[in-house]
Amino acid sequence: MEKIKETGIPLTLLPEGTQCRVVDIRAGKGLTRRLIELGFSEGIKVRVVKVQRHGPMIVMVRGSKLGLGKGMAMKVMVRRID
């Protein structure tokens, strides 16, 4: 079941207002599960709502709004789609 994952960039690098697609989640088991439960999974669209220099960012995933700390967001690899 070797899936070749696309290369992506960490979600933290994206500016406000952009849309992207999740290509990989690089986190430990616990964090990965948490992210999955809240809607992150491969292929899903994510819209970046707010970015701050210090502090968590806000994204829209599957219709819900989430606050996401930098530490978490860094582990979500995405590709821009706009």
Added chain:
Amino acid sequence: MGSGDMMEDHRKLRLNFCFFTGLVYLGFGILLLLRALGLGLPSMGTINIESDPAGGLLLILIAAIFLSGVQDIKAGLREGVAHMYVGIVLSLFFAVIYALAMATGAMEAWLAGEEASYTIGPVIYLGILPLAGLVKWRTGFSLKARVS
């Protein structure tokens, strides 16, 4: 005269409202702070400027909300109008809180048999401006509102 111009007028009106209200609140906020710091002209008494650091900060915060809205609206940001709506709601909210505190204070004094005095400070009376905004744009104040 197309709909484009109408939009422009609407936008301009909101812009001016935010700008004007923002400046007024800023001015009075600074006055309150000055008074709290002990620097004040006697004439301040006529417009009920008492020593109220918290009130001063509140007024300045509200001013900040309105004035940053000016920036956003000018830049054409969809979300810009949020500053106006939120500013109106918050300023009225704090005005009400101040009014309540004033009323209970006066009532307490009156019940204790003392002279009931109360001062209607700027936090309360400046509320007339956002109140006008509330009336003018009342349809927009709903959690079901959308902007596409």
Added chain:
Amino acid sequence: MPKRNLKIALAGNPNVGKTTIFNGITGSRQHVGNWPGVTVEKVIGKRSYKGREIEVVDLPGTYSLTPYSMDEIVARDYILNEKPDVVIDIVDATNLERNLYLTTQLMELGVHIVIALNMFDLAESKGDEIKVDLMEEYLEIPVAKTIGSKGIGIKDLLDKVLEEAEKGPHHEHNIGYGDEVERSIVELSRILKSEREIARKYPARWLSVKLLEGDEDALKKLKGSQVELKATQYVKSQDLEMLEAHIADKRYEVIGAVVPHFCVTCDTLTASDLIDHVFTNKYLGIPIFLAMMWAAFQLTFTIALPFMGLIDMGFAWMAETVNGTIQPNWLASLIGDGVLGGVGFVLIFTPNIFILFFLLSILEDSGYLARGAFVMDRVMYKIGLQGKSFIPMLMGFGCNVPAIMATRSIDDRKARLTTILINPFVSCGARLPVYVLLAGAFFGAAAGTVIFAIYALGILVAVLSAKLFRATLFKGDPQPFIMELPPYRVPTLKASLLHTWDRGKEYLKKAGTIILFGAVIIWFLASMPWGVEYGSGDSYAGTMGHVLEPVLAPLGFDWRIAVALIFGFVAKEVVVGSLGALYGAGEDTSSLTQTLQDSPSMYPLNAFGLMAFTLLYTPCLATVAVIKKETGSWKLTIFSIVYSLVVAYSIAFIIFQVGRLLGFG
């Protein structure tokens, strides 16, 4: 022959309005307990409907049934072990895809499910379109439209539940996970089914999927069984990491494929988005939050004032009546000075606490508090905590007992323990009478500022302690912030009042039990040996005070203060009552103020020291009890007591000695 009684469970994501639907179904027939062995609350209710008695269990809100937290384990075990007749899956209509993730897991458990599509009015106003009949068709699950906050759709929901309960054993809806995974599932299921015990208890396919997902709790369920070895070996031979992600992806893939058939969403900017633009603004966010907090406290005091006055008058009248009419004297004293004095003082601050909790509930239900946590996360991070830690801190201003209970929402154990241990430094409502009395007596017009300084001192000590703990005892990086920001909604009065009562009643329980008990003991110690003057230096209480006096002398405290502080351990309000008893000043606060001012042993400097000491020293009895309950550790509880004593002593010492040096004494 339809069954008479039904057992149903409510499941769903957090923040979907599960509680309002639970209340809509059970009304007032509910009761709260604890799931055995854990600190998760168990809420059960009953409802009679169309001749059936329905028992309803409100499971904790969870995003999935993979055991990331106690909540999920509890929810899952309930369904597996208790086998409810129907599970109501409450789904947020504005958030369909994410909510259905949990649904897929419920489906795999093979239970009867009815979906409550809640808040569909919000979805509609957003411009979303959900075709319920198609939804039922594609999911093969009955769907009832509900608006929990308005009580709409409950009957329809119950009808569908009754209908579903009649249906025969469910054919499991299965999500196909792709050929390779399916093969593994079949293989593993075969192994599992070979043991009757396991086959009977757990749906084989579900258990296989869980094991392949790397679910540790599922692994535990195999312990001691005959197939444990074989199954574990098989599982280990698979690439678990890949599997887990793959299975999750598949679930979402299926959801993603199915949902568009019955749901069309609109991408407009909602009011929530607009409001957030300001509330989460980089520069405005925190000031707005501080302003809201200020407003909450301001309102609390303003509204509470008349009530406090009334209660005060009520108790004064009762005390007078008692002293005038009841014989013998000692009984009158017991009731008048002891009970009424002690308990009365506590109850005066009840309106304060309830109103504060009410306002906090409104902020929470409206969705604003999540933004507050978001905005404060930056700040909290610097002291080693997370945004979620600050809600218990806020509640601490009312009463530390429910505040510490509120730390349950923090998943990171170390962060949670730190939050619990620093919470007592947040000055609760009980300490306020002490400040009001002392500041009022010795600082005149500056009293307000002095009290504010004390509150600030508490926060300062809390923050510094947090940094200290995080650097030593509970070392570790703060968990990254991840929190849902639900759409803003108008809070319902009912729900808010319920939350308020939930939290406020802890305070009343404390008053009714511990303080009452303590007040009687204090009265006893102050009245004995027989015939001694109430609260004089010759009573047992007085003797205790004299013994402690040398220890507290460097802080500027005399024996009376020592006694008051000992009694204050029961509940900090009691410090005032005790001072009253010891100075022989009776219930009237103004006469106590006068007495204190006249006494040579009290003056501004040590009054301030006393305020600081009261703020910081050991948490009151009720708080200690709840610390033990929530941490589950005697060691930590004792540590909390000792640490706060040391901090209190040190600070009061510094205040007094430095103050004396500077000539304030």
